[in-house]
Amino acid sequence: MDKIVIRGGRPLQGRIRVSGSKNASLPLMAACLLADGPSCLQNVPDVRDIRTMARMLEILGVKSERTDQALTLDPSGLASRPAPYELVSTMRASIYVLAPLLSRFGKAQVALPGGCAIGLRPIDQHLKGLEALGATVDLAHGYINAKAPHGLKGDEIYLDVASVGATVTILLAAVRAQGRTVLDHAACEPEIANLAEGLNAMGASISGAGSSRIVIEGVRNLRPATLTVIPDRIEAGTLALAGAMTSGEMIIENLPLAHLKALENKLRETGVALIPEGKQAFRVQRKEKKLTPVDIVTLPYPGFPTDLQAQWMALMCLAPGRSVITEAVWENRFMHVAELNRMGADIQIEGSNALVRGGNPLSGAQVMASDLRASAALILAGLVAEGETTVSRIYHLDRGYEHLEQKLSGLGADIQRVPE
Ligand code: UD1
Secondary structure (H helix, E strand, C coil), rough: CCEEEECCCEEEEEEEECCCCCHHHHHHHHHHHHHHEEEEECCCCHHHHHHHHHHHHCCCCEEEEECCCEEEEEHCCCCCCCHHHHHHCHHHHHHHHHHHHHHCCEEEEECCCECCEEEECCCHHHHHHHHCCCCCCEEEECEEEEECCCCEEECCCEECCCCCCHHHHHHHHHCCEEEEEEEECCCCHHHHHHHHHHHCCCCEEEEEEEEEEEEEEEECCCCEEEEEECCCCHHHHHHHHHHHHHHCCCEEEEECEEEEEEEHHHHHHHHHEEEEEECCCCEEEECCCCCCCCCCCEEECCCCHHHHHHHHHHCCCCCEEEEEEEECCCCCCCCHHHHHCCCCEEEEEEEEEEEEEEEEEEEECCEECCHHHHHHHHHHCCCCCCCCEEEECCCHHHCCCCHHHHHHHCCCCEEEEEEE
C-alpha cells in the first residue's frame, strides 16, 4: 500500500487542469447499459471507482475499453446477472446498475450496499422510486431483488431527501418507462444535469434536470451516443483550498466557477477570492494574510458540498479564532478530526458540529486516511504543516482523485508517493 509524504511550507503556483468528474462518470456508465450498442464517454478520470464500476459492468457482460480519457462501453452482451456483494460493498454507486437492468430485462438483483465509513447510507428512496414506477422489490439474503415483468410505468414521485443516488436511479428507470414521470425534491447537483444531458443525447426526453423538479417522458428505446463528462467540482474545490491555504497564486482550468458558488462565497468571507478567468477557469487569490474564521453547514447542492467539508476544516485550522462546521448530510463524517488534531489542530466534535479553534501552527505527523475526502484534507494540512507529514491508507484517495500528488507537485508542492 502506498503512502504520501509531504514536506510542508511551499506556496502553490501555476496553472492546473481539473479532471473529469468521478461522480458524473459513474451514472453515465450505468446509462450506457440502456442502449444496444457501444457508447463512448469522454473525459473520464482514471481513478479506482471507475475501474471498480467497469469491473462490475464486465460481470454483467459489458465490454469496456479505455484510451486516454475516453471509455467505450459495449453492452451488446449484457445479461441480468446478480451484482455481487464483493463489488457493491467496495463502492456504493454500483447500485446504479439496478435500474438499467430492471428497465431492460424486467428483473435485477443487486447486493445491498450496507453502511460505510461515513454513515449508514440507506437506499430507501431508490427503492421507493422504483416501486412507484411499478416494480416489486424484495430484500432477501443481503440482495435487492427487483421485478417488473410488465415493464415500468411513469408516475409522480416525491423524494423525502434530495438524494443524488436516488435521483440517478429514478432517472435511469423512468427514461424507458411507459408515460410521464415527475420527480419532485430531486437532487440538483450538476452531475444530475450531466446525466440527463447524456440520456437526452441517447434519445431520452428529460427536462428540468439540475432543478428540484424533473419531468421524464418515457421513450421506447435509447441509442448509443458519445457523452462528455463534466469536470470535477470537488477536485477543483480541493485544489482551490490548497491554493488558499498555501497563499499561492493558482489558476484552476476547466471548471465553470458557477459549480463552486457556495465555496466561492465562503472563501470570500474568510479572505480568499476566486476570480473568473474566462468561462472555464478561475484564479485563487488570498487577499489577507490572516484568514477570518467562517462557519459552514453542508447541504445538498447548491449548498456547501459535504465532499469539501474535510478540506474546509483543514483551511479553518489556519484561521485564528473559532469556527463551527456542521455536517448535515452524513451522520459520521468527522473521522479526519482526530488525525488533524494529531497534527496540532484544536477541533472538538459535538454531535454534528465540529468546533475548530484555528490559528495553532500545524506540525507534520504520521496520519491515516479514513475516507476519500478525509485523505485530501490531510494532504492539504500536510502542505502547510511544519516538517514532514506521512498520509497512509491512501487507497481512499485513489478512489476519486486522479494523480493528486502529481498535480500538487506540478504546482510546486514537495510531495511524493512512496510504496510502503
Ligand atoms: C453522492 C456522492 C457523494 C456525496 C453525496 C452527497 C456519488 C457517487 N457520491 O452520494 O460523494 O457525498 O452524494 O452529496 O455521486 N439517503 C437516504 N435514503 C436514500 C438515499 C440517501 O436517506 O435512499 C440519505 C443519505 O443517508 C444521506 C443523504 O441522503 O444522508 C444524501 O445521500 P445521497 O445524496 O444519496 O448520496 P450518494 O448518492 O450516496
